[in-house]
Amino acid sequence: MTTSADTHCPYCALQCAMTLKSPAALTPAVQPGSDPVPAPPAPNVPAAAVDAGGAAAAPVLEVSGRDFPTNRGGLCRKGWTSASLLSHPGRVTEPMLKGSDGVHRPVSWDEALKLITAAVKDTRARYGADAIGVFGGGGLTNEKAYQLGKFARLALGTSRIDYNGRFCMSSAAAAGMRAFGVDRGLPFPLEDLDGTSTILMLGSNVAETMPPFVQHLQGARDAGGLIVVDPRRSATAAFTSDGGGLHLQPLPGTDLTLLLGLSHVVIHEGLADTEFIQARTSGFEALARSVNAFWPERVQSLTGVPADLIRETARRLAHGATKGGSYILTGRGVEQHVDGTDTATAAINLSLLLGLPGSARSGYGTLTGQGNGQGGREHGQKADQLPGYRKITDPAARAHMAKVWGVPESLIPGPGLPAVQLLKSLGQPDGVRCLFVHASNIAVASPDANAVIDGLRSLDFLVVCDFFVSETAAEADLILPVLQWAEEEGTLTNLEGRVLRRRRALQPPAGARSELWIMARLAEALEAPSTYSEDPETVFEELRLASAGGLADYSGISYAMLDRGEAAYWPYPVGSSGTPRLFLDGFAHADGKAVMTPVAPRRRRTPAENPDPGAKTMTLITGRLLEHYQSGAQTRRVSELLASQPEAKMQIHPAAAASMGITDGSFVSVANERGEVVCRAELSTAIRPETVFLPFHFPELGSANRLTEAATDPISGMPEFKFNKVWVRVAANGPQHSVLQTSEAS
């Protein structure tokens, strides 16, 4: 019998709608597991065929695109091949304990939970509760993200919780909060872009990162108004050719200056929307003074973008604002910097000068990256936040949460440490000694990854929840097998702030457990205050109450409503019909006005001297490939994707390569004071001659984050991923590449 489930893709924040079908011929495999499946079994749901010892079984589910306003039935290669991981032979299906010989061996859940309980109690007794850390992820469902924050603060009693969204959305979130009083990635439905004539995209390569998004750029391309800012001629930037628009190719690290130049032109050429500025913003005079020093020719000298292109871009945006609509969108390329918050602020300032936000056909937005990068940053996974996007330092917010949780307010810890600081504290005196990692592969995805791996190895106890032995899980004392997306129920919030249902299409392997179940059992063993459910809907009902009255208010949303197909954009207080478009009537500050904050480039730290006379100092930028997602822990295990992009390649301009004797496909060493990457070179005129590009999806000698610096933005805590100095030279020999962990191959 055929079953099907309407759900969404497991990967990025576009959350493409898809249908999962189990082919009629497929019979559920017999599970060798021990415990019964904890969640109520769905009789018509087949189980994944997991063959622990042999080759990959055929996908147990058929994936097809489903019509939905965001993806309109389209999927990218990652989505199409996503089901192949359900039956992957490397799947972890039992808790695995690392022995003294360093080898992971199966243990029972009972034993695993006992070990964790003992480790937590021992750590708390010896070092205090803040010696326990929790590292979450933007891929967790709303229910898991919410309960993880609660579990950390009440059951573990620690303030030390943060998540990988700190590496992703924190700068744009901080800038949005500062300017608008609220942060929802896109404060409008994605379809609004379709009819617009002008879109300025800064530091976002959607053609590779979320391909079905590209449909929404077509209107602007047809109108010749797609303007892409990227140091590379990326696949997205290439859409601007043949009359599609403009490509601005600034030097890495100069986006902020470029934006100040655009604002300068808007003010000096009288293109600003003075009526809007007067009525709906504050801070204009100081902003105007601050951009005064950035006239186009000066900006040209600082950024490499010709003055006339700067003027043309400003005029085009202003023209669009009065006719057809203008949107400004930012991505990680401009946000993942030590001045990322200020850069996103500069983009918002530009949009406010033009009167874009709060209009029904223009706006500013940031493109959230991870699957639940939006919902994951709203409900208490962040070191400084409580559910509903509340500040943990706000007495009213604390009182509200204490009431919902039924605990005294004093039991809720204060603010913890943002991700980079949290990871720096691993194994340090007064730092974290026992760490829980969820939905995150920090050994590959964190800046200065070598230092992070050292930190992981210095812990007393490391628990990693994953369904594969990721590079982080390989370091764990205990690996807990958890569910994949097609095996669970829940909700996610996409890049538009729309809450979506994830539905189960398949029974999980017998030994795997939902993180909700794990938290509930541990809370029980730790005799934690308040309640912890293993049922997603019950947790969502609690999340509704917790978020009520907060900025991200979900209180009017229910599973039943989502199952009926209703579009639910937050804030969605009880009794309302949600908010597809924010700011139409006012911004979320007390006076209803948006705040313009003057920003300026800061001097950067002088990088270490290149000690290698044979190497050339160049600028490294990092980013994504279409075939891979995040650290690649999942996509490197999809044979079709791996075959297409099997290893890290350093993109370099042929002119730069020629001067260094680098040829296409030859091995290069890319190093700095933090580490070294050895990989093949890929020659391309799409990159600027002083810059090289590395994708960050690969481990070991291909791990770009061995080179990135753990310096952070003073406001958001975002690390510097996109502007690092490296020393590049020809490498004598390539690495013995093993893209997957050796532990798994054995």
Added chain:
Amino acid sequence: MSEQIVIVGFGPVAARLIDELLPAVRSGLAHLTVIGEEPDAAYNRVLVADLGVGRTTASALALSDAAALIADGVDVRLGVRVRRVDRARQQVVLTDGTKPHYDRLVFATGSRPVIPNLTGLNPDPAHPVLPAGVTALRDLRDAEVLRQAVAGGKRVVVLGGGVLGLETALAAAEEGATVTVVHNGPHPLGRNIDRGGGAVLAAGMRNCGVRMAGNARSTGVEHNAPDGGFSALLLDDGSAIDGDLLVLSCGVRPRVELAEGCGLSTATGILVDHKLRAHHEPHIFAIGDCAEVRCPDPSCSDCRAARGPSGLVGPGWRQAEWLAEYLTLLAEGSVDGSSDSSPTGDSVDAAESLPELPMEKPGVVVLKARGMNMAVAGDNAAEPWDEEVLTAGAVNGRPRLQIAQWADPEHGRYVKMTTRGGVLEGLVAVGMPRTAAELVSLFERGDELPADRSLLLRLDGPDQLAAAGNSDPERTVCRCAGVTGTKIQDAVVDGCSTVAEVSGATRAGTGCGGCHSDIKDIIEKHFQAAAAA
């Protein structure tokens, strides 16, 4: 007690210094007095020409807000001049009779326009009173004079072929004025640009509707206008250039009288060392146009090669940022020092160990104009075949100069790259915006140029935009699903005749849909070939 800092001058460089010192003022570490002789707080002088042709507004030029500074506790005195500086008492004597005390005094007095020695002009450099119809272009009042002439469609004569003169001329011409530029030498921008670039630049100016009067020596001005104002500029060959407004754009001269008056050493500007301190006077500093970095040490190699003040605002701003950090550290030191712990606080050491500001490279001049693009920098006079010049500096293993050049006067394009060891020492780029932007950025970073210099010329070519390799059948047609042309071709051969069928068979076109027209092309080509066969 907080450190008393007095800044003389309130132009763009002073404004930056004030902004950078604000944290120290707010924390009570420093007390700041700013003295500006104009009635307005600092504004962006660089854009005065734009204001003069009505392209921007006076309010948009503001760099500082006096009221906001006063609210922050800064003592702002506008419309007041400094009569003299009393170094013995560490006092500044003002025209209003007050005498603020200073612990640290910063000269940011800037420069004033050079008034040429012409009959009919008052040449007193300290108090230039210009006759009606003649103006310099330095402050807001000057801009207003120009604005009225341009708005009235008058004839404007610009005297001087420097960058400010050219910018003014281009902007005024574009806004409807009739403009003539009168300059020395065969081409404009004579001090900055080589012969080839100058010629292409002059031609470009003419194309923009500006009359260029080169090789001209002016001798006097004629006042025959009905109001007794300017009517013509007289040249030494006996000819005259008629006009309604004469704009003097003959360069600037640092304002050093005050410094000279209190006995400080000056050359072109006020002489300061690498910490921007006046020679032998640790309490007094100078930054911006009025300062000349040349330390007292005669063996300092940096200073031997130094030129005078650049007249550009960028170096001044960098000096302001550096000096603010230094003064803040000094203030922290004096606060520490006044406590009983240690007479020399750590902050004094911190101040002295602050790395000195690196010497500025020769300035980059970028023409601010619409429709014309030009950037020049460094020494670019040498021509590709000047063997003597090219080898002159090549001693002690230092490589010789190399010149790469591209001249296309017909299309208004000219590029020269003067390199030593692959690194730019000078550049000229006219009519090639991308190339200019790249060269300037390479020049400022001191990075090596690609060995194939023509790469830099191609940046402005239309071929940069075209996609490459469209005809390769192994090319990926659908990026989203990773499907090559060959695979689609195979699907079509196997019977798919619509995009939807190809999508069903190969997944091509199932992501963003951007390749649908490419798929259609492959289908059509296949069936056309089949029909032909």
